[in-house]
Amino acid sequence: MTAPFTDLFALHGRVAVVTGGNGGLGLAMARALRDAGAKVVVTGRDPDKNAAASDEFEVRPLDTTDAAAVTGLFDDIGRDHGVDILVNNAGIYLDDPVSEGDLSAWERMIDVNLTGSLRCARAAARYMREAGSGKIINVGSVYSVFGHPRSAGYAATKAGLVGLTRSLAAELGGRGIQANAVLPGWFPTDINGELPRLPRGEEIRRRTPAGRWGRNSDLAGVTLFLASRASDFVTGTAVPVDGGYMISDRFLDEGPR
Template identity: 40%
Template structure:
């Protein structure tokens, strides 16, 4: 029997990048996967097709997780069609890099509403179904920027630090319902931005600064998500684990 056989997983921001890697890994472990996206419809549909090729069910739902009404509509659709969520992965995020003095109220709200508020209200909406089912797993995708960061990440770092604190709080609040809540903090990971001709995002340059000699890949994160989602983590809750090749162990990582 597969690790996650019979489980329903909802992954936000699953059309591209780390979210796509997580969705594919959970499907490979036997889960049926709901692929949430906001604007990357073609990529979400491609991810769904790859999951179906594995013999698992896939459902794509467009929803902006910065809006509570859309979150609740998405979770209701999963409830109506598949009976509710067993595993929630809060992955959707935005990360604009701006100098601290240039951050506008609009930019701040976009980051906090998507990254932190979205995580809170997705967890709240899905926890109701998990309680009825007798338990569940919530995995929040944080970042090393929530613990040690670089210039021009003020709003993003604040949102990810908030996710770390929220993870511990939800673990406490939901422990009596047999819902485990954990977070993963990736470091530099090869996603679409590394394909740009941008020296700041050159994966080889960044990889040279990481103790393990390379940047991460989405499946490096996804494999840890699969563990947290499994019965192997039934007594693990309130934890934030870094998946960064050791970069956060260093005093300074040039950004």
């Protein structure tokens, strides 16, 4: 007898780790996983945000640039419970114009956004391989596709996450592990600050076919899909969650021309 359709999305008994899950988009993704039945552990570097998130989740302090700390955290969780789902959400934005400054911002973003994600994927994949199944979700950006005029490092690392996703999918697919990326569009986040209320924020809204900025709840469906059995034959993809921003070439009110 075929299992009920809703069982495809159930996560009861699954253990998920969400890096950078103590606020913003990561917290929204953690909530989606929890509401589907998963045991969720969130990580973060900010003590205040960690304390706030601890009202809802088990929270572990983690700097993903610390290789020993990453290995220790996943071993601590994996030995007792296994690791079924990893959401690589931890990331930073720094101004990094090509024509200015030194390489410090570039190197920091490479270490956090890209190498940090690889560290976590390697550590989680050890337990996923033992179990014969697993889900890795890397969080990119619209700047996985576009260039950034103020931060070459941010665009390069977010594009690199898509390449990392494909490589993880190719290497781990035979072990029953799927790796996919989510590319959020424009959401009110700490990184974007006051932007939604500035003229540039209104330009973004007008450019977005959905006619609005994203809401944290907009990430729930794609997170649940990519974390569940519903996506067992989906791997190596990059899914935009952007209200159509990346396919639009004009403001909504401009009309055809």
